[in-house]
Structures are given as C-alpha cells and as structure tokens.
Amino acid sequence: MPREIPKAYEPQEIEERWAKSWFDEKLFRAENSGDGAPFSIALPPPNITGSIHIGHMLEHTQIDMLVRWHRMRGHHTLWLPGMDHAGIATQFVVERQLAKEKLRRQDLGREEFEKRVWQWKAESGGVIKDQMIRLGASCDWTRERFTLEPALYRAVIEAFLRLYREGLIYRGRYMVNWCPRCQTAISDLEVVHHERAGEIWNIRYPIAGSKEFLVVATTRPETMLGDTAVAVHPDDERYQRFIGKSVMLPLMNREIPVIADTYVDREFGTGAVKITPAHDPNDFEIGKRHNLPQIDVMTSDGHMNEAAGKYAGVERFAARSRIVADLTELGLLEGVKEHMHAVGVCDRCKSIVEPRISTQWFMKMKPLAAPAEKVVREGLIEVVPENQRTILLQWLENIRDWCISRQLWWGHRIPIWHCADCNEMVPATDSRVEIVEGHARAAGVPTKCPKCGGEKLTQDTDVLDTWFSSALWPFSTLGWPDDTEDLRTFYPTSLLISGYDILFFWDVRMIMMGLHLSRDRITASASMGEGSSQRNQGEAFRQGSQGESVRQGTASVVPKGVAGSGASAPEGALGGRSFSSDISLAARGALAPEDTLASSVPFRRLYLHSLVRTAEGAKMSKTKGTGVDPLQLTQQYGTDALRYMLASMAAPGTDIALTEDRILGARAFANKIWNAARFLFVNLEKVEANGFTLDELAAPEIRAKAPYPVPGEGALAHRWIFSRLASVAAQVNDALENFRFHEACQTIYQFFWGDFCDWYIEWVKPQLANPNREIAVPAWRNIFAALDAALRLLHPAMPFLTEELWHKLPQPAAAHSIALDKFPEPRAEWTDVGADDAMATLQEIIVSLRNIRAEMKLDPKKKVAADFSSRGLTLRNVIQENLDPLLRLASLSELRVSKDHLDPKSGAVRSTAAFDLRIAYGDAVDKPAEIARLKKEIDRLEKDIESKQKRLADDSFTSKAPGHVVDALRATLVERQIEHRKLQDRLNELL
C-alpha cells in the first residue's frame, strides 16, 4: 500500500487512472451490479455535434449520484448511455465545414454527403463519450447506443409504420414553419420567438372601380404579392359597404375580393387585413374558409419566385425594401410605425422563419396526448418539481400536431415509397433494415404498387425529425421492438433526469410514444419485422379518427395506405392544425387499464433539473463566450470538486449561477477529505513501529464489527460518531430519494468536516498513540471503520477521491471498487441518544470556554484553569468521564467541577440554564466590555422571554396548538428565565 501521500490533494493523475480503469474493466455493466430490484435510467443522449458543457455535467453528476447510490444499495442497476444523431444540428455543422471548401451539400449529392457526415461522426462523435468517461459517469458502455445505428433505425421504421397504419401519421399540404437557411420545415418547438422592434406599414389598396382605398396594415409587405383577399369584420360599420366588392392589389394589379371574417380584430390597426393564405397561418385558415387561392410567392431559400412578378429572384428582405419604395412612389403607402412584435427564428441557425405551405408529414398528437395526460395526472409518472407537472399538463392540453418530416439528408429516411404512376404511397413491407457500407437503411422495400401495380416506386426523400427517434429512446435502446431480456428487466425505466428546457421536445414525446408503442413487442421466436402484437392494446384507437379498428399486428397488416393523408387529413397544420379531436372524453375513458399503462410508461419518475447560468444569471452561450468548459474546470480544481459543487447547488427548481468561490470551497472539501485520510495513514506508520498492522485495525471483517468499545474516558466520541453515521445515512438516503442533492451534500459535508474531522479525530487523537493496546486497538478500528463508511457516503458525489482512498484500506480480494461496495445503512443499533446529548453538551462547554479565552485574549498556547458548576449530577459525571479530551480541546490546565456559585468578580463567566463556566481573570480585566456584553445578552433574553410569556398567556394558543409545541415552549421559557436570572445576578455583582 502506497504510503507517500502528498500533502495537498492532486486529483489529476488519480482521476485519469480510475476513469480508465473503470472503463477498461467494464465495471458499470449492469451485470456487475447487485441482484436487487432493477434501477434503470437512460442517458439523455447528447448530440454528436458537441462536447460536454457544464449543463451536461450538472445533469450527469445528478444522474451519476443516483445511479451510484442505487448500485451501492444492491439494486440491479443500469445507466444506459448513447448519442443522438441530431439531424439538423449535425447537418448544419458538416455543411459549415463544406462551406470552408466552398461546397454545398448539393454539390456532393445525398450519398456523398451522408458519407461525409459519417466520416465526421467517426472523428468527433467520440469526444463526448471520452469526456463522460473522464468525468466519471458510471454508464454501462457495453450497452451504448446511437440513434442511427441499425437496431434503432429499425425501431424508428417500426414505430413509423405502426403509427402510419393507425392513421396517426399522415401526409399533407399545410402551413409549416420553414427555415430558408436550413431549407427544411421545422416544428413549432424549433421556432423561437424574439420580441423585436419592427415596423408596421399601412398600405392603400384601391377599391376596384372607385377612388376609395382600403388601408391594410402589415409587418411583412413582401407577402402582399401573394394576397388573395382583404378581410374585414362582418359587423364593422366602416367597411360594410365594401364587403363583396374587390380591391386592386397594388404592384400586382390583381383584383382580389373583400371578404368578411370574424377573425379580424376591429380595434387593431385599420381593421382591414390583407390575406395571404400561402404565407401566414391565420390567413391560411381564413383562406380555407373562404376558398381563396394560395399563391406561394417565395422560393425555398427565401427569395421571391416567379409568382412575385417583377420581384422574382429578389431576396425576401430586399424585396420588402423595394416594395415599400415602390409603394411610396405610387403614393400607396399611407404610413409606417414602429411596432413591437415577436419574430420567429430558427432555433438552429437563427434565420427568420417563413410560414409557408408545403407538403409534409405530421403526427396526430391529441390521441397520443390523452394517455400521457392520464399517467401524469394519476401519478403513474411522478413529475418533480411539482410546477413542471402543471406546465407539462397544460402543454398536453393545448397540443397540436407535430410536423415530423425534415428536408434534410442526415437522419432516418421516411419508410414510404411513392408510385410514379398513380402517386399511391406505399409503406415499407416491414421494419427490417439492411446494412449498406456499414450503415442501416430500410430493407422492406416495396416492389409493386398495390393500387395500380406500377413498379416505379421511389422512397420519400424526407427524413424524420431527430426527436422522433429520441422519443423511442427508453425502449429502442433496450431492444424494442423485440421482446428482449433487457426490455423485460429494465423497462419501464425507473427515472428520467432531464433539463426542463427539453420537456416538450423530448420528455413528453417519450411518454406518448412509450405508452403507445412499448407494449407491443415481437417475441424472440418471430423473425425480425414479422412478429405481431400479442397483447390487447386497449381500445384507445378503436374509436380513432377513422372510426375503425386500427390496432393490428405489426407486419401482417395490410397498410391503410392513404389513411390520414391528403384531403382526408385532419384540418390544418399551423393555426388550425389541431386535429379536430374526435378522440372524445368517452374514448379516453376507454384507455388501457391502469396496470398496462403503468407498465408501458417510459419512466416512472421524471426529474427536471435546473440549468446552469453564468454568474450574472444569463444563459450560457458559446457564441457569447460565456460558456464554461467543464473539462477546463476539472483540470483546475478536480472533477470531484466540480461534481460536488454542482450537486451542492442543485436544489430542485432553481437555476444555478456558476461562481468560482463555490468551486474553491468544494476543492477545499476534497482536500480536507484527502488530509483526514492522510492523517490516519501517517499516524498508522508511527504505531506500526509498535507492532500494529493495518490488517488487524482495518480489515473488512474487522470494520464490519465496529464500533468497538473503548475503555475509560475515550468511549463517548466513538459511540457518538457511529450514532451520527446512522443519522447521516438516513438523511442522505432521504435527500437522494427526493432529488435533494444539495441537502445530501450539505449533510455529508457537515458530517465529514464538522463531526468527523473537527470533533472525532481531534477527540481520539491521543488514543491512537496510546501505548496501551486495549485503548489504541479499538480506537483505531473505529476510526478506520468510520472513515470507510464516510468514504462510501461520499462516493456518489465524489467518486474518484473516494475510490482512491478506499483502495488504501484493506479490501476483500474480490472487491474491485468502492462503487460496488455497500452504501452505509442507517443502522438502528448505532443510534445512541445518550451519546448524542452528552457530546452536544461537551461541545457547548468547549465552545464556551474557547469563547471566554478569545474574548479575554488569552495566549492560545497558555493553558489555564477553569471552573465548572452545575446542579446536575449527571452532567458533572459526564464532565468527569470526559475530562481529558475536554481539557485538551479547551486548552485548560484543569477544570474544577462543583455545584457552587461562581463569583463573576474574579473571572469571566458564561452560563446556560444547565451550567456555569468561569475562567479567572489574569492581569487585565476588561470590566466595561463584560458589562456591555451582559447587558446586550440580557436585553435579548428579555425580549425573548416576554414574547414567550405572551404566547403562553394566550388561551387560544395553549388550547389549540399541539401539546408538544406548548410543552416545548414552556420548557424553553424556563431555561431562558434561568439564564436571564444568572446574567442579571452577575451584572449586579459586577456593577
């Protein structure tokens, strides 16, 4: 065992060594954990694009603490890691790289481009994994998954096909959010709104065949080129006479009708609205109601198209300026005002999003939301903190259909083929995948159109939103759709820990998909893609929009083909895209039975952790340079310190502002732990000379039998520290059970630094050097056992340091790691109320004596005599029994114990209700200072006594408050009165 322990804790070498060892040994394989109840948790898969940031580290620290805690408590524990292909984000990164070579992805072509992305993934996709390993995440890396790997690709196809057959996925032409930079549709959630000062223009639209105008207001003049109507409120008296007439659309010279629609707000602007059904969600709806044509005036990259007449080819914002200028010239611009409004931008590239009509794939959300709502409402998924539960439920109530198709090349390609002859949509025959050049693609390629027999089938070019595959993560990673051992063992997962910022993107969608899909698995006997669902799925979708039985087996089903697509699709995308729900409440009542729901939730508990912010409270941002690199902090302060700092600040529901002094504090703590252990080993060397061996003092079987009785004066501290251990273990268990990481940290911190170091070690130091084996051996045994327990308590938060120190203690030959050791149990037989009380009193006495010394400015090295007085015989006995440590810790030469009055004139006195202490004045007596102190104290006590007396005099208090509260108050009052009298007497004697 290495004995050269450096004075200051140097984490770097230790951490790197253990991180590598844990990984190489596959220490955290689920198979290495205990055989208790399963505890499973899926890592929120980081995007392959990035590197670990401090937010990941917070998340991983919290997950890791719980995972390690469960593992140490013997649970069959799995933390399943993996990465997300992050479609749009990754494509964005690789496109940027291409741009440096002056290339666009179109120049490469789809296949080449995909190769480039894979290549890039091979180079940089492993960064996060390496970082996680380095930071000590105790994942089962043998089960690592990637959303685009074959097995998960297959799960995605399977999920798509099922949902498609059920009519829950449909295709149609609707208003979507279009990013002209990324050139793809994006979901509502990927549009972020920024309040901006823009302009609103008032434009005159001449009434056809008249000199009058209708003035409309717009913030986007360029869209006017696609106007197909002007709308007014039907009851608006100003415009009644124009309804049914038409106006001449300026610049385009197109005659468009004036229509009446109650959507129009008479109070806003001029009360007349231009209607552009192809470029505005509301106008889209109005357009449908009034059968207006939809004129798309833009290209996919944000330029005006040929429908824009002379503006064709002009970039959208350039067109805006030109149109405003042209209107001005024509005298048709009535005015322009500054106007605050929310501009939607692409979450990824920050381009202004263009609402646009396009043919996309959508998922009906209402039918999926109903069961999700039920499980959350009924607590089958527990959401912490509580307010996030409300937010989640509100979002589910207002859910709208999800645009799941992306015009990207990096992702899961939609498993639908289009017939060139009749436009029929033909789904993949099954969910099989084949590996081509190392990567998966759908293998169930249909060869013949079932409708027209045509053989010219081409696969849909769109890919699925990244979040579609993420939504399957908890079960796809465990082998779904196959009925695997892992799925049976670890699904539903026990817990999901995620940031609240992806609650809607991910967490909720997992709940919906999990409830809908996870129950139907393919048994091992069935071949890939040919299984069928065995269990009754419940009736949820029997009464779905198609009004027919849609829940059927996996591959045996004749595809429903166009169900839910085209004209028969539910109304609207944006705006009205709210799936006019015919899943009624009655249908909700026919949801699957509780136990089935309970066994198909993706996770039983959901904990939304806080976000890390800068010291100023702003969101961290790489572009602003306010992001913090956790690996750099790790280099500087140590991983354990950083982990501890993050955990100690992770109070549920509040964001974390990162400050350096907290990290310094955590580093000091790590150092403290290191040095406490160092103390033991350094001193052990000294006694080894006397024939002691580490094994006899600290072998596992020796530690197991602690505490050992220590004869004579030293017994108390030993009884007390084990009593503390029991209580601390219970508190930590309780805190971790409730995600109160900060509380767990604080409890351990106070135990280790305060109880273990400041009191216990100081108390028993002389015993360890005692030549009498009868004393030294049990003392050593106890302190090693206590240290060992403390390390195990600390391990979930500070894995490296504790692993290192644990290995310095003798461990069973088979033991690999503290991570597989047991978490300390709150052992009832360790609880010792008598020791707790006695110790508390002794501590109080010692602190009081030190206080007197400090106030008297006595030389710290000089030992002085003191007097102790108490009427309590028990207390006096406690003093006598512990006189030796007491004298030492209070730096006294002697303590005279009596029950006599202590004269304050000859020394400085401190009193509690139970005892008095006095240290005789030496040369200098600062009487005025003592009198001032007494007066202040008396004043405080008087106020306190008064308030207590008042409350006790109140009948309503004594009659209504619980008895123990009243009794406690009475008891305290008596104590205060005694203290007060003592102080008053002393003051009188001094005056």
Next chain:
RNA sequence: GGGCGACUAGCUCAGUGGUUAGAGCGCUCCCCUCACACGGGAGAGGUCCAAGGUUCAAGUCCUUGGUCGCCCACCA
C-alpha cells in the same frame, strides 16, 4: 396576451407552518499547534421586497402591488 419562477446576512444561495432563520464565500480578531493555511479557533452581520389577509402560530399559506428573470402564444 397567458403561465412560471425569484426577491432571506456584504456576495451566492438553503430553509418540508411550530424554540433564538441557516450554509459556503467574504469580513473582524487570534493562531504557520507535529493531517490539512485548500488549515484551526472565536466573532460580527438579517424590520426574510411591500401592504393586506388566513392561522393559536407565517420567511413558509392566500390576495394585491413592486422589481428582475424565464417559458408559452397565429393579433395583421
């Protein structure tokens, strides 16, 4: 427009109706005592944003207001 959160010591934050509201850092004084100066000891420091209300009892629950922050939202 809706919703959520925060406001407690100089700073950053805990605080789960019930004795005298806590921690870390910082500050003051003392100590380089043989594990640790990333240390030890002793202190100072708070009308818990404001005003009402509920309650025997409010930092804690309710209402209103203020300041700051965040999320959601199709008012041109």
